[in-house]
Every structure is written in C-alpha cells, then in structure tokens.
Amino acid sequence: MIRHATASFEVGERVRRAVHLAVCGAVLVFLVAPMLVVIPLSFNAEPYFTFTEGMLRLDSDAYSMRWYRNVVEDGEWRLALVNSIVIGLAATAIATTLGVLAALGLANPAMPGRGFVTSLLISPMVTPIIISAAGMFFFYSKLGIAQTHLGVILAHAVFGTPFVVISVTATLVGFDHNLVRAGASLGGGPFLVFRRIQLPLIAPGVMSGALFAFAASFDEVVAVLFLGGLQQRTVPRQMWTGIREEISPEILAVATFLVVLALLLLGTVEWLRGRTSAKPGKAD
Secondary structure (H helix, E strand, O other): OHHHHHHHHHHHHHHHHHHHHHHHHHHHHHHHHHHHOHHHHOOEOOOOOOOOHHHHOOOHHHEOOHHHHHHHHOHHHHHHHHHHHHHHHHHHHHHHHHHHHHHHHHOOOOOOOHHHHHHHHOHHHHOOHHHHHHHHHHHHHHHOOOOOHHHHHHHHHHHHHHHHHHHHHHHHOOEOOHHHHHHHHOOOOHHHHHHHHHHHHHHHHHHHHHHHHHHHHHHOOHHHHHHOOHHHOOHHHHHHHHHHHOOOOHHHHHHHHHHHHHHHHHHHHHHHHHHHHHOOOEOO
C-alpha cells in the first residue's frame, strides 16, 4: 500500500514537473522568438524582411554580411551610435547619482512621507512616455535646451533614475545600519562612511540600477523624437527613421546588435544580483 502510494506520488511529481517545464518553455518561446528571428534575417543577401528559398535551403550564397558593412560604413549610423553611447553614459551617471542619494534617504526610517516620495520618484516608470516627453519639450523649450544633447541627456536621466532607486532600495533592505553608526563613532564623516562602508556593500545594486538606466536610455526613442534634432539622432531614432523612409535590412543588423547588447546587460545584472544576495552586511 505504501509502495503504491509512493509510486503514485513520484508519477504525479514527474507529470507536474513536465507540465511546468512545458509551460515555461512555451512562455519563453512566446517572449524570445520574435527577437531572435531578426538575427538570421539580418544575414539575408537579398533586401527582404523574409526568409528566402535559399536561406531555407541553407545555401551559403543566400547569406551575406552586406548589411553589417553598410551600417559600419554609413556616417548616419555611426553618428547615431556615438550619440547613443555618449547620451547613455551621461544620463546613466546623472541617474545613478540621483538614484543612490534618493535611495539612501528613503532607507532612513525617520524620513517623513517616504511612501509619497517613493511614488513620486518612480512615477516616470508608470506615466506614458509620450506625456512625459511632451511636457519635457515645453519645459526645456522655455529653458532653451530643447534639441540639444543636454536636453536629451536630462530626459533620459529622468527615465533612468527610477531603476536606480528601486535597485538600490532593494539592496538596502536589511542593511545593518550599526555599521554606519560604528564608522561615525570612529570619527568618519558622512562622505567617508558612505565611501568606505555603505558604497562597497551596495555596489552590486548600484551597478544593476546603472545598467538598467543605460539600457533604458539606449532604447529610448519617444523623448528623442520630441527633444532631439538631427545632431542628436540616436540608434533607436535612426531605426525609426529608416522604417518610415526606406525599409532596409540594415535595421535588422542593428536590431541584432541591440539583442546581443540586451543579453549581455541581463547576464551582467543576474551576476550582480547573485553577488548582492551573497554580500555581507545584512542585519540578522
């Protein structure tokens, strides 16, 4: 009787595990397949967005690197890539600085209105981007920084700051504040205590937030459409312009680069998350 019950339990567990894996696999395919399909299409020798008969037959002549070469040799794509990197790095630096300071303030139990301030800080994540971009356009126009690199950088910093706040706040949960008090009792000033004690312990969370902020900036197109001119054209805006004016597989080549970049960023974030869960300094 006991053996029969045990065997039935093991069979049930295997069935549940198989169903679980099947559902997870189906969800993964549903989410990832549309992104991965652009990779083989970017090597199409013909200027089409579909698989040709030669590609389906795995004919070597049907595959080419011509679209990647075109992107590298095109001055507009090079300018867009440089703009995306410069704007992304500058916006990430601003967002990381503001996000860390905000998270440290929110981690203080004595801070009044923490819930309201938190909601206000993460509001750019839940507000439709087109509304935020339109508001920024009118505000920055009054300041004279619309259609400038500074305007685009500040806009991207606004969108990136909530990611840093959430990431660093999660890292500070359970942080042992006795370490800060001990450093202060030994004569360390606020900046020295932050640099020597807090920052090393929350560094994985800071880096995770910074990576998310950079990814948000690199992928942003709506704010650039409102606030950027021809000299501030980024990679997403160049792709948008290419789709509207002339559909070319060059867009697929750039999309492949963005997919690879996203995978690298996600892998780095997961590695940093593992370090965060294993770091010392947590309060028991």
